[in-house]
Amino acid sequence: MRYTSLVTGGAGFIGAHVARHLVQMKHQVVIIDDLSGGFESNIPTAAIFKKGSITDSAFVQEVFTQYRFDYVYHFAAYAAEGLSHFIRNFNYTNNLLGSINLINAAVNHEIKCFVFTSSIAVYGTQELPLSENQHPQPEDPYGIAKYAVEKDLECAHQLFGLPYIIFRPHNVYGPLQNIGDSYRNVVGIFMNQLLQQQPMTIFGDGTQQRAFTYIDDLAPYIAAAPAFAKAYHQVFNIGNDVAHTVNELAKAVAKSMNKEANISYLDAREEVKLAYATHKKFTAVFDPKPSTSLDQGLKQTARWVAQHGARQSSVFDPIEITKNLPPSWQ
Ligand SMILES: NC(=O)c1ccc[n+]([C@@H]2O[C@H](COP(=O)([O-])OP(=O)(O)OC[C@H]3O[C@@H](n4cnc5c(N)ncnc54)[C@H](O)[C@@H]3O)[C@@H](O)[C@H]2O)c1
Known part of the structure; x- marks a missing residue:
């Protein structure tokens, strides 16, 4: 049987990789993306592209009516966690209400599985490593929106029987990533700065820790997830186990590009200092290959x-709150 899958955000980084895996798995792939953060060149040639926003419910309904989706893989979001404090209306409209349009359509069209990429941002500051057993306490609007979508999926499953799987990735990097967005994707920001002979900028003293995750350790498993019966109605941390400081990352990025590690330290910004997770639950169900x-x-x-x-990087417009906005973002 040939499955039909919707990939929202499929012109973006993770969505494009998952779409490519789905094409290889012989799915008919339809992509919705408004190109606010992605690139048409990322879209696999075999996929059908529908340009539009998930915040446009009429558009979402039209696409669901045109195709009978078996699966929905939902990646479309603006994933700028630090900036989300200052663009709250945009964040909740795009990342939460846009997701609700998709969940409504998924219920009405009785799809087989809704695969959602949440984030470890839902945890906030907690005992490490972050585990699915901990109760989420998000500390920024991005994490709050992600957690609200998780709860809404749970609710839609209980009342309407919508099947779902939730992943909480963290700090993913690799080819196809937008390196020109100065508000997110630290690996891309460093590489873009090095290419332009600029110092790599770090907020605070660089002792923040994150576990950076290579895209190939994530995309194939997300694409294959609906085939894993034990994954349904579960939440999985997904990503690398090994945490590094941002200082270590800067040195490793410079080495990978054969450049000097020139670093410019900026004032610390509001962020969770230590964030890395356990992946025992994911490993038990998906039995992944060793991480890159x-x-x-x-x-x-x-x-x-x-x-x-x-x-080229551009300035996000409009910033809704300028109070306490890091000067480098003004
Ligand atoms: N990259 C990471 O480290 C990471 C970590 C945790 C979670 N995630 C989540 O994974 C998903 C994909 O992230 P990514 O890194 O590939 O980001 P990305 O920006 O590369 O991809 C997101 C895509 O969604 C599109 N998009 C945004 N708003 C849209 C809208 N309203 N309608 C239609 N398309 C829209 C963008 O144009 C872009 O192509 C996001 O939901 C993000 O929150 C990413």
Whole structure:
């Protein structure tokens, strides 16, 4: 049987990789993306592209009526966690209400599984490593929106029987990532700065810790998830186990590009200082291959970045609150 899958945000980084895996799995793939953060060139040629926003419920309904989706893979969001404090209306409209349009359509069209990428941002500051057993306490509007969508899926499952699987990735990097967005994707920001002979900028003292996750350790498992019966109605942390400080990351990125590690430290911003997670639950169900090391993943990413060159960064407009906005974002 040939499945039909909707991939929202499929012109973006993770969505494009998952879409490629779905094409390889012989799914008919339909992509919805408004190109606010993605690129048409990321879309696999075999996929059907519908340009539009998930916040447009009429558009979402039209696409669901046109195709009979078996699966929905929902990636469309603006994933700028730090900036989300200052663009609250945009964040909740895009990341929460847009998701609700998709959940409504998924219920009405009785799809087989709704796969959602949440984030470990839902945890906030908690005992490490972050585990699915902990009760989420998100500390920023981005994490709050992600957790609200998780709860809404749970609710839609209980009342309407909507099948779902939730992943909570963290700090994903690799080829196809937008390196020109100065508000997010630290690996991309560093590479873009190095390409332009600028110092790498770090908020605070660089001792923040994150576990950076190479895209190939995540995308194939998300694409295959609906085939795993034990994954349904579960939440999984997904990503690398090994945490690094942002200072270590900067040095590793410079090494991957054969450049000097020049760093410029900026005032600390509001952020969770330590965030890495356990993946025992994911491993028990998906039995993944060993993870890609940071050096290996950065080498692959640097190769792709060198082929594609630097990208101009633009200022997010409109910023809704300027109070306490880091000066480098003004
Ligand atoms: N990259 C990470 O480290 C990471 C970590 C945790 C969770 N996530 C989640 O994974 C998903 C994909 O992230 P990514 O890194 O690929 O980001 P991305 O920006 O590369 O991809 C998101 C895509 O969604 C599109 N989009 C945004 N708003 C839209 C809208 N209203 N309608 C239609 N399309 C819209 C953008 O144009 C972009 O192509 C997001 O939901 C993000 O929150 C990412």
